Amino acid sequence: xxxxxxxxxxxxxxxxxxxxxxxxxxxxxxxxxxxxxxxxxxxxxxxxxxxxxxxxxxxxxxxxxxxxxxxxxxxxxxxxxxxxxxxxxxxxxxxxxxxxxxxxxxxxxxxxxxxxxxxxxxxxxxxxxxxxxxxxxxxxxxxxxxxxxxxxxxxxxxxxxxxxxxxxxxxxxxxxxxxxxxxxxxxxxxxxxxxxxxxxxxxxxxxxxxxxxxxxxxxxxxxxxxxxxxxxxxxxxxxxxxxxxxxxxxxxxxxxxxxxxxxxxxxxxxxxxxxxxxxxxxxxxxxxxxxxxxxxxxxxxxxxxxxxxxxxxxxxx
Amino acid sequence: xxxxxxxxxxxxxxxxxxxxxxxxxxxxxxxxxxxxxxxxxxxxxxxxxxxxxxxxxxxxxxxxxxxxxxxxxxxxxxxxxxxxxxxxxxxxxxxxxxxxxxxxxxxxxxxxxxxxxxxxxxxxxxxxxxxxxxxxxxxxxxxxxxxxxxxxxxxxxxxxxxxxxxxxxxxxxxxxxxxxxxxxxxxxxxxxxxxxxxxxxxxxxxxxxxxxxxxxxxxxxxxxxxxxxxxxxxxxxxxxxxxxxxxxxxxxxxxxxxxxxxxxxxxxxxxxxxxxxxxxxxxxxxxxxxxxxxxxxxxxxxxxxxxxxxxxxxxxxxxxxxxx
Numbered sequence: 001x002x003x004x005x006x007x008x009x010x011x012x013x014x015x016x017x018x019x020x021x022x023x024x025x026x027x028x029x030x031x032x033x034x035x036x037x038x039x040x041x042x043x044x045x046x047x048x049x050x051x052x053x054x055x056x057x058x059x060x061x062x063x064x065x066x067x068x069x070x071x072x073x074x075x076x077x078x079x080x081x082x083x084x085x086x087x088x089x090x091x092x093x094x095x096x097x098x099x100x101x102x103x104x105x106x107x108x109x110x111x112x113x114x115x116x117x118x119x120x121x122x123x124x125x126x127x128x129x130x131x132x133x134x135x136x137x138x139x140x141x142x143x144x145x146x147x148x149x150x151x152x153x154x155x156x157x158x159x160x161x162x163x164x165x166x167x168x169x170x171x172x173x174x175x176x177x178x179x180x181x182x183x184x185x186x187x188x189x190x191x192x193x194x195x196x197x198x199x200x201x202x203x204x205x206x207x208x209x210x211x212x213x214x215x216x217x218x219x220x221x222x223x224x225x226x227x228x229x230x231x232x233x234x235x236x237x238x239x240x241x242x243x244x245x246x247x248x249x250x251x252x253x254x255x256x257x258x259x260x261x262x263x264x265x266x267x268x269x270x271x272x273x274x275x276x277x278x279x280x281x282x283x284x285x286x287x288x289x290x291x292x293x294x295x296x297x298x299x300x301x302x303x304x305x306x307x308x309x310x311x312x313x314x315x316x317x
Numbered sequence: 318x319x320x321x322x323x324x325x326x327x328x329x330x331x332x333x334x335x336x337x338x339x340x341x342x343x344x345x346x347x348x349x350x351x352x353x354x355x356x357x358x359x360x361x362x363x364x365x366x367x368x369x370x371x372x373x374x375x376x377x378x379x380x381x382x383x384x385x386x387x388x389x390x391x392x393x394x395x396x397x398x399x400x401x402x403x404x405x406x407x408x409x410x411x412x413x414x415x416x417x418x419x420x421x422x423x424x425x426x427x428x429x430x431x432x433x434x435x436x437x438x439x440x441x442x443x444x445x446x447x448x449x450x451x452x453x454x455x456x457x458x459x460x461x462x463x464x465x466x467x468x469x470x471x472x473x474x475x476x477x478x479x480x481x482x483x484x485x486x487x488x489x490x491x492x493x494x495x496x497x498x499x500x501x502x503x504x505x506x507x508x509x510x511x512x513x514x515x516x517x518x519x520x521x522x523x524x525x526x527x528x529x530x531x532x533x534x535x536x537x538x539x540x541x542x543x544x545x546x547x548x549x550x551x552x553x554x555x556x557x558x559x560x561x562x563x564x565x566x567x568x569x570x571x572x573x574x575x576x577x578x579x580x581x582x583x584x585x586x587x588x589x590x591x592x593x594x595x596x597x598x599x600x601x602x603x604x605x606x607x608x609x610x611x612x613x614x615x616x617x618x619x620x621x622x623x624x625x626x627x628x629x630x631x632x633x634x635x636x637x638x639x640x641x
Binding site: 041042154155156157184185186187188189190192193211212213214215217218237238241242251252253255256257258259260263265266267268269270272273 | 369370475476477478505506507508509510511513514532533534535536538539559562572573574575576577578579580581582583584585586588591593596597
């Protein structure tokens, strides 16, 4: 059975101008020990989806409809208190975007890392600090980092601390929201390698959210491509990257400049992503799609299986 | 003759001393942001300056724009030292495009005002002429229709459209040289290529020369004729972009290239082995000898003591490393 399954999830931001349909009817599942890459451009709803999964949408965001089953428990039905005690951090935890600024500057790393252990596991301060040191070693930092303050650490070290903190209550699912985006390329590579190692050693499932298709292809077993609040393509990394079906995915992959191999002219997608208060009718990609025909303007395509395990939401298939 | 020539350029920023340091007459400390770099850029060339954050690439851009005074060294533009050229005249010929299209435009200006400002400063009095030039610039950056576009405010534009307006503003005075500081790093992938292709079109149409500043080696390779890699205020390697990517010599360049992932699951694991440890040290305490030696897998005795010169090892391929 899947460790996480999401059915017809809708997460909207209720603004004065209308509901921003940031996540609109999204369904997917995640198996144990699997990593799922969630790719898309800014404003496509990928971070909102991440926040919705731990039911931590900032207001005016709200889960409107749908189910999120984690280990068979529907987290949308739980009260805030139950969520805190049973789900968040114990079952599913998150590395937030801009994690480098998520640490409290006036507390030591040890203090911040042991907090969840003291509250959730009832550990003593001493035990908690010991456990924090163990997790720091796991992410490749030295044990004495517990006594340091955030400003004494470099960006890469802070990111490692965030990863260690996210793992400290042994969650089964880890959501990593753009964990390498603000980092330099060499540090980024170190962090990707660390996450791969942790996935293998701890057997955790990872949802890796990024706008960078190259980073996702390094780490993800399966990829979901999001556009304007919807998943438009979902499949194994091999099939999505090598045989992309959706015109959006195809165009995105042609837009990535590559450092190895032959230099090719880059393609781009004309236009800009739509406003999610009034998304285009029919297929949301149709105004930018080179293959759009009548039906695309009227009828919204369903996410359907076109090859084993490869799903596409497009009328061409 | 090169359009722009930089000779042994240095920029040090002083750090404030504590009272104790001041009273004990400790020597002042400096951030050595740019620490003796030299290069020259030929007409119509796209020259990329690549490096990680804090390596001094944006400081170099600001020095070229005369937004900062160099500590020492000189910048020669078309054979003249830029400190000897009248600032207004200089700015007509050298323009800049900034990284953040959301912050580089006055939110209360309409596109028309954004583009009119440089013309007013340049002293173009005729309203008709200004309007014509604004329309021409907008056509050149391919926004359509320009007639309607000029009445919009920046917040009504997408990131890609704003960056187009930023390029229109840069070319409106027909400059010879444009400094583009990370012009696509804030943009989404789907519009990034659009702006890069536009930069090339502008070069061909207006005969502009570019200094392209980026942290991203892939776009640098795609865009530029030559690449210089900076590390802690120094250029460590400089050559044409294909040989830099295909036959990198400096251990730092090699590490940078090996750390770039590919959008192809078959290439998974290309970033597996990165011999370089740790992160870039602070520009206040620069390591002795070769600045890269504490992180370099090939460092030997000499690297700790003696700073390597940037020397030519193959035709047009310069590297600052004791291995060569």
